[in-house]
Amino acid sequence: MNYGQALEALKDGKKVARSGWNGRGIFVALQVPDEHSKMRFPYTYIDTTGLESENADARRVCVPWLPSQTDQLSEDWYVVN
Numbered sequence: 001m002n003y004g005q006a007l008e009a010l011k012d013g014k015k016v017a018r019s020g021w022n023g024r025g026i027f028v029a030l031q032v033p034d035e036h037s038k039m040r041f042p043y044t045y046i047d048t049t050g051l052e053s054e055n056a057d058a059r060r061v062c063v064p065w066l067p068s069q070t071d072q073l074s075e076d077w078y079v080v081n
Contacts, residue, residue: 003067006077010044015080018071023058025050027080028065 001009006016010030017027026048033039046065051058 001077002075003072003077009079015047016077017080018074019076019078020074022053023048024052 006028009016010028013030015027015029026046027050028044028046030042030044031039032042044065044067045062047062048058049060049062051060
């Protein structure tokens with residue numbers, strides 16, 4: 001699917017990823033703040049905590065995420081189960 005479809009999936013509470021990304025176990029999700037959040041607006045984040053990589057130094061974290069131009073124009077997005 002394209003990025004527009006991936007964005008709609010995020011809004012529906014699903015996690016998405018690209019088959020073109022290096023490493024498996026990486027996904028993007030949408031964080032929607034609640035009354036206890038310091039953030040006031042929804043934002044996307046990338047979760048690499050499940051990254052499958054031979055690189056022991058690769059970071060496995062959750063951080064805010066913005067799509068690159070390549071991500072926005074790619075057609076290899078999919079919903080993560």
